[in-house]
Amino acid sequence: MRYFIFTDIHSNLQAFLALLRFAKRRKIDHYLFLGDIVGYGASPNEVIDHLRTLKPINMIRGNHDKAVCCDLESVQTFNPIAAAAIHWTREHLTKENLKYLNQLPKGPEIIHEHITICHGAPFDEDYYIFGEFDAAEAFLHIETQVTFFGHTHFPFIYTDNDHIVEGTFLTGNANEIKLGKDTRYLINPGSVGQPRDRNTRAACAIYDSEARKISLFRVEYDIEDTQKRILDAGLPAALAERLSIGI
Numbered sequence: 001m002r003y004f005i006f007t008d009i010h011s012n013l014q015a016f017l018a019l020l021r022f023a024k025r026r027k028i029d030h031y032l033f034l035g036d037i038v039g040y041g042a043s044p045n046e047v048i049d050h051l052r053t054l055k056p057i058n059m060i061r062g063n064h065d066k067a068v069c070c071d072l073e074s075v076q077t078f079n080p081i082a083a084a085a086i087h088w089t090r091e092h093l094t095k096e097n098l099k100y101l102n103q104l105p106k107g108p109e110i111i112h113e114h115i116t117i118c119h120g121a122p123f124d125e126d127y128y129i130f131g132e133f134d135a136a137e138a139f140l141h142i143e144t145q146v147t148f149f150g151h152t153h154f155p156f157i158y159t160d161n162d163h164i165v166e167g168t169f170l171t172g173n174a175n176e177i178k179l180g181k182d183t184r185y186l187i188n189p190g191s192v193g194q195p196r197d198r199n200t201r202a203a204c205a206i207y208d209s210e211a212r213k214i215s216l217f218r219v220e221y222d223i224e225d226t227q228k229r230i231l232d233a234g235l236p237a238a239l240a241e242r243l244s245i246g247i
């Protein structure tokens with residue numbers, strides 16, 4: 001089975017379409033999305049419309065999806081720029097798409113009995129896994145060998161070898177991990193729509209469960225068009241500027 005794993009689109013239509021074109025050129029059996037469809041970018045309805053066409057897919061909500069559809073109070077915990085984008089998104093989403101966000105399940109979820117997906121951490125969807133200590137805590141809550149998470153927007157892999165947890169930052173445009181028999185893995189593929197590792201390309205991963213191999217990819221997309229959409233929408237200019245630096 002070949003899984004296509006992606007997360008944190010954040011209403012960036014051009015980045016998402018570039019990744020879909022990338023996926024269509026490969027044999028994909030199942031899509032796994034780890035949350036944050038919306039927030040920051042200017043194309044929430046278009047992104048949801050394309051997401052609806054992907055089958056078969058398992059997905060969970062992210063903190064921005066949750067804030068927009070059903071937890072406006074949580075916006076108080078967002079920085080002012082992110083909060084402005086949450087309010088803008090809520091105003092511009094169609095009723096149908098707002099309903100769609102509302103029905104997204106909360107992670108973690110176990111897929112085909114051997115993969116866990118979560119947005120932040122398996123013990124808290126809003127928690128940021130930002131180091132080995134966090135990862136060690138996460139491993140305590142995981143039953144599968146492979147787990148994918150999002151939320152931080154950094155491509156990262158943590159391994160657990162008999163309770164020795166190590167993290168590796170996976171920037172660059174292609175990385176391949178061959179799964180060991182007794183190692184457990186906690187992997188963030190990086191963000192589709194707002195990468196923060198100073199690599200501006202959209203990020204995704206492919207997990208080939210038969211070959212026992214996980215590959216991380218970065219794909220170029222039309223950043224200028226995305227920036228224009230953000231500025232034309234009246235969203236904060238910083239949300240456009242950061243895309244060309246990858247932060």
Ligand SMILES: [Fe+2]
Pocket residue numbers: 008010036062064151152153
């Ligand atoms: Fe996010």
